[in-house]
Amino acid sequence: MEAPKGTHPMIKWLEENTPKLILAPSFIAVLVFVYGFIGWTAWVSLTRSRLLPKYEIEGLIQYERLFVSPRWDTAFGNLFVFGILFIAIAMILGLVLAILLDQNIRTEGAIRTIYLYPMALSMIVTGTAWKWILNPGLGLEATVRGWGFENFRFDWLVNPDMAIYTIVLAAIWQSSGFVMALFLAGLRSVDGEIIKAAQVDGIPTWRVYTAIIIPSMAPIFLSAFIVLSHLAIKSFDLVIALTGGGPGYATDLPATYMYAMAFSRGDIGQAASSAMVMMMVVFAIVVPYLYSELRSKDG
Amino acid sequence: MKSYILSAVSGIALVATTAAFAEPQAEVLHYWTSGGEAKSVAVLQKEFADNGGTWTDMPVAGGGGDAAMTALRARVLSGNAPTAVQLKGPAIQEWYEEGVLADISAVAEANNWDAVLPASIAAHMKCEGTWCAAPVNVHRVDWIWANAEVLKANDIAMPKTWDEFNAAADKLKAAGIIPLAHGGQAWQDATVFEAVALGILGPDGFRKAFVELDTDTLTSDKMVAVFDQMRKMRGYVDGNFSGRDWNLATAMVMNGEAAFQIMGDWAKGEFLAAGKVPGKDFLCVSTPGDGFLYNVDSFAFFKVDGADKIAGQNLLAKLIMGQNFQKVFNLNKGSIPARTDVPLDDFDSCALLSASDMKASSENGSLLPSYAHGMALRGAQAGAITDVVTAHFNSDMSSADAVKMLADAIANSM
Numbered sequence: 041m042e043a044p045k046g047t048h049p050m051i052k053w054l055e056e057n058t059p060k061l062i063l064a065p066s067f068i069a070v071l072v073f074v075y076g077f078i079g080w081t082a083w084v085s086l087t088r089s090r091l092l093p094k095y096e097i098e099g100l101i102q103y104e105r106l107f108v109s110p111r112w113d114t115a116f117g118n119l120f121v122f123g124i125l126f127i128a129i130a131m132i133l134g135l136v137l138a139i140l141l142d143q144n145i146r147t148e149g150a151i152r153t154i155y156l157y158p159m160a161l162s163m164i165v166t167g168t169a170w171k172w173i174l175n176p177g178l179g180l181e182a183t184v185r186g187w188g189f190e191n192f193r194f195d196w197l198v199n200p201d202m203a204i205y206t207i208v209l210a211a212i213w214q215s216s217g218f219v220m221a222l223f224l225a226g227l228r229s230v231d232g233e234i235i236k237a238a239q240v241d242g243i244p245t246w247r248v249y250t251a252i253i254i255p256s257m258a259p260i261f262l263s264a265f266i267v268l269s270h271l272a273i274k275s276f277d278l279v280i281a282l283t284g285g286g287p288g289y290a291t292d293l294p295a296t297y298m299y300a301m302a303f304s305r306g307d308i309g310q311a312a313s314s315a316m317v318m319m320m321v322v323f324a325i326v327v328p329y330l331y332s333e334l335r336s337k338d339g
Numbered sequence: 340m341k342s343y344i345l346s347a348v349s350g351i352a353l354v355a356t357t358a359a360f361a362e363p364q365a366e367v368l369h370y371w372t373s374g375g376e377a378k379s380v381a382v383l384q385k386e387f388a389d390n391g392g393t394w395t396d397m398p399v400a401g402g403g404g405d406a407a408m409t410a411l412r413a414r415v416l417s418g419n420a421p422t423a424v425q426l427k428g429p430a431i432q433e434w435y436e437e438g439v440l441a442d443i444s445a446v447a448e449a450n451n452w453d454a455v456l457p458a459s460i461a462a463h464m465k466c467e468g469t470w471c472a473a474p475v476n477v478h479r480v481d482w483i484w485a486n487a488e489v490l491k492a493n494d495i496a497m498p499k500t501w502d503e504f505n506a507a508a509d510k511l512k513a514a515g516i517i518p519l520a521h522g523g524q525a526w527q528d529a530t531v532f533e534a535v536a537l538g539i540l541g542p543d544g545f546r547k548a549f550v551e552l553d554t555d556t557l558t559s560d561k562m563v564a565v566f567d568q569m570r571k572m573r574g575y576v577d578g579n580f581s582g583r584d585w586n587l588a589t590a591m592v593m594n595g596e597a598a599f600q601i602m603g604d605w606a607k608g609e610f611l612a613a614g615k616v617p618g619k620d621f622l623c624v625s626t627p628g629d630g631f632l633y634n635v636d637s638f639a640f641f642k643v644d645g646a647d648k649i650a651g652q653n654l655l656a657k658l659i660m661g662q663n664f665q666k667v668f669n670l671n672k673g674s675i676p677a678r679t680d681v682p683l684d685d686f687d688s689c690a691l692l693s694a695s696d697m698k699a700s701s702e703n704g705s706l707l708p709s710y711a712h713g714m715a716l717r718g719a720q721a722g723a724i725t726d727v728v729t730a731h732f733n734s735d736m737s738s739a740d741a742v743k744m745l746a747d748a749i750a751n752s753m
Contacts, residue, residue: 090719091433092412105751110744111726177579198523198581200733287523287581288733289726303405305718306433307752 078319085312093308102313112314115292118204119321122293123272125208126215130268131261133212134219139249141220142227152224155217163214167281170210171197174282200290203283207275207291210282215271219264226260227253262329269325273318294318363392365651367638368414369425370407372400375608379671386658392651397421403526415439420641422652426472428463428714431639435466441640441649442469446656455660455678457701459708460635472639473659474677476669479693480603480632480709481534484589484610485622489516489598500627501538501568504599508575511598518575520597522583525729529711531572531601532728536565538628542705545630549710552720558746566731566738573732581733592621601626603634603712607689608673623689631700634712635677723752 086097106112137155141148158166173179174197184192196202230253238248276295283291285300292300294314302311365387371380377398387394399407407425414420420439434440447453447470453461456474464472483504485497490507493514498504508518521527537545540561547556556562577597580588589609591597600606610621617623625631638659640652658664665676670685675694683694700706708714710721727748731741 090717091430092416092437108747108751110730110748171582175579177577195578198579203581284524284582286525286729286733288528288729289525290733300722303409305722306408306430307719307722310719 081312081315084309085316087309089309089312091306091308102309103317105310106313106317111289111292112294112297114289115294115297116317118291118293119273121204122208122211122275123269125205126211126272127265127268129208130212130216130219131264133216134264135223135254137216137220138223138227141224152221155220157217158214159218161214163275163277164281166210166214167278170206170213171282174206174209197283198287200287203287203291207279207282211271211275211278214278215268219268222260222264222267223257226257230256266326266329270322273322273325294321361646361650363387363390363651363654364395364645364647365392365422365655366395366397367423367425367655368397368399368407368411368421369638370399370401370404371425372398375671375673379668382667382671383655383658383664386661386664387655390654390658392654415641420643422643422648423638423640423655425636426639427635427637428708428712429717430713431463431472431637432466433717434639434641435471439641440466440471441642441652442471443473443640443652443656444470446470446653447473447660450657450660452660455680457677457679457697457706459701459706460633460677463635463708463714464637472637473656474635474637475659475665476636476672476674477677477693477697478603478605478634478636478674478712479625479696480530480634480712481537481626481630482602482604482606482623482689483534483626484592484600484602484606485624486592486595486598487618487620487622489595490622493598495598497622497624498627501535504627505568505571508571508599512575516595517577517591517597518599519572520588520591520600521572521576521580522585522588523576523581523733524584525725526711527585527588527602528729528732529725530603532565532569532732533632533709533711534601534626535568535572536562537630537632537707538626539565539568541628542630542700542707545707549715549724550708552716552749554746557749558742562742562745563738566741569728569732570738603709604673604689604693607687611673611687617687617689623692625692625696629700630705630707631696632707632709633697634709634714636674719752720749723748 083095083097084093085102086099087094088096088098088101141152145151174194176182176193176195176198181192181194184194196206234252235248238252243251274295275293276299279285279291279293279296285292285296294317298311298314298318301307301314369380371377380398384394384396397410399410401407404425411421411424415434415437426434431440447464452464452470452473456464460474460477464470464474466472483497489511490497493511493516495507495510496503498507511518519531521531533545533549536548540548540556544556544559544561547553548562585602585606586609588597588600589602589606590613592600593610593613593615604623607617607623610617615621638655640656643649643652660678662676662678662681665678665681666685669676669690673690675683675686675690675697679694679698683691686694697706710716710724713721715721716724724745727741727745730736730744731738736744
């Protein structure tokens with residue numbers, strides 16, 4: 041933009057640089073507190089830091105320790121079990137709910153609010169509530185047995201092989217309403233003319249959804265996927281509230297592993313290396329996404 | 340202007356008094372925030388104030404001390420350590436190695452601490468020969484608590500060996516009573532494990548395995564037997580034990596739902612709070628086998644600047660080890676005094692048993708630090724052992740696999 045003639049050069053300079061000046065503090069803050077500390081963590085992960093951080097580089101010892109630790113194996117495996125099931129089921133459930141709500145039903149507003157409400161709870165509340173519901177001695181199992189079905193069993197919470205699925209269950213309950221809202225917005229944004237044209241041509245409704253509406257919602261799928269995957273990777277509070285990582289360490293996730301190492305065991309180097317591995321997982325998901333986003337804008 | 344001069348003068352006067360008397364100042368970082376514990380620490384606070392000191396309380400709740408340690412780390416890194424910090428076991432030496440602990444030998448020697456503390460507990464309070472911490476209490480960990488009525492109704496005597504325990508538990512199970520009240524949290528699994536290990540390995544074996552981390556002992560047949568007994572214990576808990584808090588397990592013993600609990604003597608507080616009488620309603624004996632596992636709370640003293648703070652540190656150290664505080668604090672908390680010369684007239688029968696066992700075991704060398712409560716090993720090694728113990732307890736892993744995993748985990752934690 042060209043400044044009008046006769047303006048003071050100072051004002052001209054301000055006009056050009058005001059956006060930069062305003063953005064500078066937050067830019068610096070992000071640089072230091074996000075990228076600076078990522079760098080710091082990466083450095084510490086290469087040292088033998090225990091109680092307090094040390095700065096002599098010792099090589100990849102912490103990563104070697106990490107990858108032979110059976111507890112990390114469990115935690116890292118759980119991340120994939122939890123992440124894949126949680127993302128897939130929450131998205132399918134969200135989509136189905138959104139399509140059902142899209143049928144111009146009368147109480148849509150009320151139902152939408154009900155489904156969206158779990159999102160308003162913190163994961164700690166969700167975890168505690170589900171802990172009681174799933175507790176075999178207090179919740180579902182005890183209730184159904186109380187009705188006379190003496191052989192009913194639902195002890196996933198206390199079964200080391202199944203406990204991770206209770207976390208999936210609670211997380212889906214919490215998030216699928218939010219995914220539904222995302223998809224509902226997407227469904228509504230599809231051009232009505234195309235749908236009407238398809239209906240005039242006598243195409244059945246399910247074909248309208250599978251061939252027209254859902255493909256045109258690809259960006260919404262991507263956003264839902266990104267939101268859910270970062271929820272999955274950083275999951276911590278839900279595990280702490282629901283199972284405390286137990287039985288044993290059967291429901292540990294990388295985030296709870298890192299917390300235990302850093303804050304309970306005084307093993308900062310180990311915690312830093314697990315944090316770096318978590319970050320690499322995030323990068324593995326986010327980088328292809330950013331790449332495709334940027335490329336499509338260039339093209 | 341006048342008021343300015345006045346305040347300046349009074350300011351100078353204040354500086355002069357502080358320099359002359361060095362009024363003791365102490366900032367104390369601790370995590371005793373729950374009811375009984377807060378009451379216990381208030382006793383110390385009051386004594387400190389009565390002796391002319393100014394106490395700045397810095398309680399940090401949460402995570403069984405994890406949050407307090409995080410706060411401590413931040414304070415030390417910023418070069419502004421508190422005067423005294425609730426720390427215990429090898430963590431004291433770990434902090435000493437960071438070069439941040441003070442030397443309070445003058446107070447310790449003037450008050451003859453060496454003569455009144457059991458030698459193995461005194462060793463925890465010393466950093467390379469100088470005193471750097473003061474103990475407040477001794478919790479015994481290897482207790483077995485029982486519901487007297489349930490045992491009587493089923494004609495069972497308190498078990499003296501693990502075989503007797505197994506026989507009693509089988510009998511109780513057949514009678515429809517949960518033999519062992521237990522909460523499936525890693526530290527509770529570890530508490531039961533170390534009681535079993537002390538019984539089966541014996542005091543010397545326990546020291547070799549969990550203090551010295553001797554590989555031969557850790558992979559011995561006896562260690563396999565320890566895990567075998569843990570597998571048996573798993574059969575004696577109810578199906579709903581996962582994640583249960585220890586005090587809920589204590590309540591199960593109290594109301595007769597379960598017969599035994601293996602837990603440190605903080606469980607006694609739960610019984611007493613419910614109006615139960617030791618020896619009549621509930622029984623306390625040490626777990627089968629010889630030895631005494633202790634969990635000693637203590638305060639470590641950090642390097643501070645200024646005469647007032649150093650005076651505060653010295654006063655605090657003296658008061659913590661004072662007979663009066665050791666008595667009042669431990670009556671509140673359910674533990675026993677660390678010093679052996681405190682009159683025990685007001686203590687209950689469980690505490691008296693604990694005190695006499697501590698004395699006897701100190702003399703024959705079987706007074707041992709609890710690994711499960713962070714007294715024997717540093718965090719990384721103790722955590723590695725607990726991981727294996729809880730993984731074994733909560734799965735169908737074989738004892739031989741568990742022993743192999745134990746050796747690997749310890750090697751990996753170094």
